Each structure stands twice: as structure tokens, then as C-alpha cells.
Amino acid sequence: MSTQTSESPAIVADGISKIYGSFAAIREVSFTIPRGQVVAFLGPNGAGKSTTMKILTGYMSPTRGHAYIMGHDVSHDRLAVAGYVGYLPENGPLYHDMTPRALLRFLGQARGLYGSRLKDRIEAVVKRCALEAVIGKPIGKLSKGYRQRVGMAQVLLHEPEVLIMDEPTAGLDPNQIREVRQTLRNLGESKTILLSTHILQEVEAVAQRVIFIHEGRIVFDGSVDDFKAQGDMDAKFAELTSAA
Numbered sequence: 001m002s003t004q005t006s007e008s009p010a011i012v013a014d015g016i017s018k019i020y021g022s023f024a025a026i027r028e029v030s031f032t033i034p035r036g037q038v039v040a041f042l043g044p045n046g047a048g049k050s051t052t053m054k055i056l057t058g059y060m061s062p063t064r065g066h067a068y069i070m071g072h073d074v075s076h077d078r079l080a081v082a083g084y085v086g087y088l089p090e091n092g093p094l095y096h097d098m099t100p101r102a103l104l105r106f107l108g109q110a111r112g113l114y115g116s117r118l119k120d121r122i123e124a125v126v127k128r129c130a131l132e133a134v135i136g137k138p139i140g141k142l143s144k145g146y147r148q149r150v151g152m153a154q155v156l157l158h159e160p161e162v163l164i165m166d167e168p169t170a171g172l173d174p175n176q177i178r179e180v181r182q183t184l185r186n187l188g189e190s191k192t193i194l195l196s197t198h199i200l201q202e203v204e205a206v207a208q209r210v211i212f213i214h215e216g217r218i219v220f221d222g223s224v225d226d227f228k229a230q231g232d233m234d235a236k237f238a239e240l241t242s243a244a
Contacts, residue, residue, distance in 0.1 A: 008071030010035045010162050010192035011056060016065035018051050025051040026216040028065070033209075035161070038188040040207035040224075041196045044241055048216040049196040050090065053166050056194070057087040069162055086155035090167040090196075096140030100131050100150045103139065104157060111158045125153040129183065145176030152183060163187060166196045181205045200233040214241050 011033040018025040026048040033039050041049050054060035056067050058078040067074040069081045095103055104125065108118045126135055129149040134142055139150055148168065155163065168184070169177045184206045187193060195206060203210055203224060210227045212220035219240050220227065227236055 009033060009068075010037070010070060011164075011194060012066075012068040013052065013056065014066045014068070016052070016055055016062040016067055018048075018055065018060065019063040024216050026055075026213070029213070029216075029218055030065075031211050031218060031221055033192060033194060035192050036190075037209060038184075038193045038207050039195065039209045039211055040203040041194055041211050041213065042198065042200075042203060042237075043213040044198055044237075047213045049198075049213060050166055052213065053087075053089075053164050053194070053196055057085055057164055058082070059087070083158065084161050086158070086160035086163045088151050088155045088163070088165040088168055090170055092151045094139050094147060094150060096138065098139055099136050100126070100139060100153065101135045103150065104154060107154050108157050113158065121157055121159070125156045128156060128186075129153040130179070143176070145172050145179065148172065148176070148180060149183075152180075156187075161192060163191050163193045165193065167198075168195065169197070169199065169202065200237060203227070203233065212240050 009032045013029050013031050016029045017027045029048070029052055041052070043049050051060065055062050056069065056074065058074045058081055061075055070084045072080045072084070074081050098106070101122065104122045105118065108121060113121055126132060129152050131146070131149055131153060134146050139147060142150070152168070155165075169180050172180060181202070184193065184195065188206060195202070197203070207224055209223055210220060211218060227233065
């Protein structure tokens with residue numbers, strides 16, 4: 001049953017754990033993200049960022065605990081959650097034989113968009129993600145930067161209020177990274193964003209808050225300024241990842 005109210009936080013992780021035999025990918029992860037906040041989910045590779053994001057989006061069930069999106073329990077109301085969330089996994093799958101236009105039409109119809117509504121939404125996300133120059137080219141022929149923009153466009157197609165993005169600039173060149181970060185800054189003006197990264201420059205470039213995970217546990221949760229308060233970000237990263 002939905003518990004959504006106008007005051008519901010955008011994202012809640014309530015003691016979520018994911019256990020595989022004797023290995024805990026994440027353990028007792030808890031945080032709350034209010035609507036309209038851009039949060040960097042920071043940590044080294046293998047810390048549990050992707051596992052947490054998959055649980056928040058309903059792609060994976062927690063062993064223990066609960067996740068909520070806009071007041072909806074992810075485990076029990078996945079269809080409602082899907083309407084609120086745009087999820088961009090790292091190296092998200094795309095149909096390389098399709099053009100961006102064909103892919104967006106296909107995915108829009110899968111989400112129940114048709115006619116003028118679908119046409120308007122495709123035009124809007126193509127403009128937002130600057131895909132005009134490649135809209136009719138096969139996705140497999142596009143640069144990684146353009147493929148990432150196609151991924152972002154399909155995430156935005158149904159106008160989700162919450163965006164969850166896993167390493168959106170991984171593998172991009174400096175120019176492509178700059179373009180993606182600008183897109184994220186623009187989106188942050190109207191969306192709630194949880195952005196997974198291990199790149200410290202990303203934090204300063206787009207986020208208001210840092211949640212740091214290490215070895216499956218949250219070890220820091222505060223503002224970007226607080227994260228930098230006791231020294232530079234590299235030193236803080238080293239301090240948190242060397243803690244017992």
C-alpha cells in the first residue's frame with residue numbers, strides 16, 4: 001500500500017542489506033534524500049554503490065530492510081516506483097542496430113506513451129540531451145559520449161521525478177565528461193538525483209551532498225563542504241577508505 005504524501009522524501013534506504021552466503025555486499029545501509037537534492041554516492045570500486053542502487057530501483061531485492069521511492073515501498077509497489085524513477089546503470093544496455101529515434105519510440109510505447117504525447121516527449125529529450133545531429137544514425141555507430149546521451153534521453157522520457165545514475169561519466173573523454181556534467185547540473189534544477197561515482201571532481205561539479213560507502217557500510221553522510229572541511233577531497237577519501 002502506498003504511503004506517499006506531498007512531504008514524502010524522494011528516496012529512503014531503511015537498513016537495507018544484501019547478503020550472499022557469508023559475504024555482505026551491503027550491510028544496514030540507511031539514508032534519506034529529500035526532494036530536489038543532488039547527492040553524490042561516493043566510494044571505491046566494489047564498495048556497494050551499484051548494489052544499493054539496484055535495490056533502490058527494484059532491480060534487486062534486499063536480504064533485509066526496506067527501500068522507498070516517493071513513499072512507495074520498492075519491494076511491494078514496483079510498478080508505481082517505475083513511474084517515478086529514471087535509472088541509468090553503468091554501461092546501460094542499448095540496441096545498437098536501432099537509431100536513437102527508434103529506440104525512444106520503442107521505449108516510450110513500452111511505458112504507455114503514444115501519439116502526440118510520445119512525439120512531444122521524444123522531441124523534448126532529444127533537445128535536452130543534444131541528440132539532434134545523430135537522431136537517425138545507428139546507436140552502434142555513435143561515440144560513447146553520444147551513447148551515454150541516448151541512455152540519459154531514455155531515462156528522462158517518462159518525466160521521472162527521481163534519477164538514479166551509476167557512474168554516468170565512466171569511460172568518457174574530458175569533453176564528453178564536461179557535457180554530461182552540464183546536463184546533470186541542468187537536471188538537478190528540477191529533479192532529485194542520486195549519482196554514483198568514485199571520481200572526486202564529479203562531487204564538486206554537480207552535488208550538494210555526499211554519501212560515502214566503504215565495504216558495504218555508510219561511513220560519511222554530509223554536505224560537500226563538510227566532506228572537504230578537514231582537508232582536500234583526496235585526503236578525505238583516503239581517510240574513509242583506510243578506516244577499520
